[in-house]
Amino acid sequence: MINTRITELLGIEYPIIQGGMAWVATHELAAAVSEAGGLGIIAAGNAPGEYVRDEIRKLREKTDKPFGVNIMLMSPYAEDIVDIICDERVPVVTTGAGNPGRFIDRFKKLGIKVIPVVPTVSLAKRLEKLGVDAVIVEGTEAGGHIGELTTMAVVPQVRDAVKLPVIAAGGIGDSRGLVAAFALGADGVQIGTRFVCSTEAKVHEKYKEEIVKAKDRDAIVTGRSTGHPVRVLKNKLTREYLEIEKSGASSEALEGLGTGKLRLAVVDGDVENGSVMAGQIAGLVCDIKSCKDIIQDLFNGTEDVLNRLSSLKGGEDNE
Missing domain, CATH: 3.20.20.70 (Aldolase class I)
Structure with missing residues (x-):
């Protein structure tokens, strides 16, 4: 606890x-x-x-x-x-x-x-x-x-x-x-x-697979010009979106391009034409496991992190 x-x-x-x-x-x-x-x-x-x-x-x-x-x-x-x-x-x-x-x-x-x-x-x-x-x-x-x-x-x-x-x-x-x-x-x-x-x-398993195989720079931002930026993984949709955004497309046109695209990726598994929303930690995600195991891993690893911090403090004390 x-x-x-x-x-x-x-x-x-x-x-x-x-x-x-x-x-x-x-x-x-x-x-x-x-x-x-x-x-x-x-x-x-x-x-x-x-x-x-x-x-x-x-x-x-x-x-x-x-x-x-x-x-x-x-x-x-x-x-x-x-x-x-x-x-x-x-x-x-x-x-x-x-x-x-x-x-x-x-x-x-x-x-x-x-x-x-x-x-x-x-x-x-x-x-x-x-x-x-x-x-x-x-x-x-x-x-x-x-x-x-x-x-x-x-x-x-x-x-x-x-x-x-x-x-x-x-x-x-x-x-x-x-x-x-x-x-x-x-x-x-x-x-x-x-x-x-x-x-x-x-x-959809394809959505999960896109996150698992993502690299450090794959989570990018679209929609800054609209005032409502969204972080997603790079794919065909983001390339098209960024291209028309750069050309000065209206907020309405950009919104129309994005409508329904999250469902397309999450439910239908179209990870090229859909919106694969994911954070920058996607590059850290290497597997698929139960929620219980994910939470346990988060806390089981804290001891090693704290030990590293403790060693840093010990190093200062020894100077």
Whole structure:
């Protein structure tokens, strides 16, 4: 049992939150992460409310451990999903793509923990005033929609600026990243890409294979000109996208090119014409294993990392 402010807040064994990845974070993956001692998350994405309700109930058939639902606040179904989360008494809500302020009081009255994803100090401070329970501070190393600041830079700045528990996200895929996140001041970590390559993730095998074979520079950013950059693995789609983006295409044209492409990759396995969202740690992912083994590996390796740090300190003492 590892005790941090996050494990105490959420009633979980390990301070690990699974990322709310659209089309990836289904009830199967979320239940497996929760059963392994972390906090599994169902991603609502752009799905209608009743789909989310069904996912919540299916998860509860697999586990009685704490879990959460991620709401993309720009979704046309966001209001319906909030209603369903309240009806179903979901323990934890994570949010992205917007400000959850108008829903916070409603969640809090039901005892639902609210943890938004933030890319900047200013947003973390604003949401603290609104009464959120913790913040997920996501660096640009993450997969999918990203900000501009790195995890290394933004996590300690948020840690200094707020009193809330801080969850680090982006660029964390092994024990070294885990220890680094805590050294930066985090109380827990959110992990996405590594869990995509789990046996329980209902993701097309070709999608997983693309991550496993990815190299260090394969996770690139598209859509900077639109103000909504996205990190994905290089393929035919990204080459086409970057070419028309460079030519000055409109945001509407770029959005049209990307519509439906994540599902094309995740569900249909078209990893050339689909959007293979993954973080920069893709180059560290070399295999596919169970969520339980992934979490155990993260913590089993921390002793070696800490021993290396201890040896550095010992070297200084001997000078």
